[in-house]
Amino acid sequence: MKNILILFVFATVFCSCSTYQDALKSDDIKLKYEIADSLYQSGSYKKALKLYEQIVPLYRGRPQAERVMYAYSDIYYQLEDYYLAGYQFERFVKSYPQSTKREEAAFKSAESYYQLSPEYYLDQVDTYKAMDKLQEFINVYPESERQDEANLMVKELQTKLERKEFEIAKGYNTIGASRGTFPNAIKSFDNFISEYPGSVYREDAMFWKFDSAYQLAIGSRLDLMPARLEEAKEAYRILEKYYPSGKYTKEVTKMLEDINERLQVPVEEETIN
Incomplete structure (x- = not known):
């Protein structure tokens, strides 16, 4: 009984393959379509595609053209092409x-x-x-x-x-100390906040703008530092307004304390950083 079943399966597969190969070589459009549609319906998309590639041009203008074209398109979709x-x-x-x-x-x-x-x-x-x-x-x-x-x-x-725009702005912050790109970062974050007011990255953008302004200020000459520290505080105020208990509270608090301490120190001499 087991051997008979194996022979039956083998014969079915052989006949199926033979019919498919015959359809590929045949000039019978109806046969090609019937086999192609059967393969498509059974999920044998790669085989079906080879036949559909042959019959699509031949069915243009015919009543079956709509169905053929849909199946042809869907095969590419199913194959993730x-x-x-x-x-x-x-x-x-x-x-x-x-x-x-x-x-x-x-x-x-x-x-x-x-x-x-x-x-x-x-x-x-x-x-x-x-x-x-x-x-x-x-x-x-x-x-x-x-x-x-x-x-x-x-x-x-x-x-x-x-995210792409945010990461570009953050990239300017990352290389700011070595390349002097903190001003670019500030401008980029400003543009981001303005262009994407509802973004999931809005809080991040505001924080990193504040961080960029802070880094720019503390790396400045002493005569430029007070004004830039005030600009950094303004960036802080905006962040605090919208996110008073945000995820960067610990970092913000530490940076703000440093800003306030520095603003208490008078400008004595000009140094170049």
């Missing part, structure tokens, strides 16, 4: 504006571009494109059940862009 999935679903949406699959295709196109968004420290061209596509979906399908998911993806991408 998001460049081609995004592109093909985008073509599908434009080609079949009345399709019942249009909303799903539009979402999968936008999601494909979302999947292409790189790590925050890399070039963010694909992130901006993904945000545009997702926002377009949100605007076109306001009643879609996928709205929450699309909005979450937009928020995630926006946070990624914010």
Whole structure:
């Protein structure tokens, strides 16, 4: 009985492979489509793709073209080839504006571009494109059940862009002592706070602006130090206004005490740092 079962499985696999190979070589478009659709439905996407690549050009203008094009696009999506999935679903949406699959295709196109968004420290061209596509979906399908998911993806991408800008500003702070970039850091943090008022990095930006102003002040010539210490105190006041019991309270308290102590020392001579 066991041997019979093994032979049955072997014969089924052999016939299946034989049929697939025959379809690849055949000129019968209907046969190619039937085998391709069967493979697609069963999740054999790589095999299905080879057949769909052959039949897609042949089905243009035919009644089955819409179904063929959707499956073709979805195969790339299932194989996580998001460049081609995004592109093909985008073509599908434009080609079949009345399709019942249009909303799903539009979402999968936008999601494909979302999947292409790189790590925050890399070039963010694909992130901006993904945000545009997702926002377009949100605007076109306001009643879609996928709205929450699309909005979450937009928020995630926006946070990624914010982190990139924050890290650039923080980089100026990191090399400030050796490269003299504390003024760049202060300006960058100011721009960040202004451009992203609701950012999750807002408190961090305010703290590191204060830190940059403080570091700039204590590293200055004595004749410039009082004015710069006052500027640092102003940065502290803004931070304290919005985050009176924030996560940097310990560091802020220590820096503020040092500022106040230094402001009590009169300027006696000019030194160069």
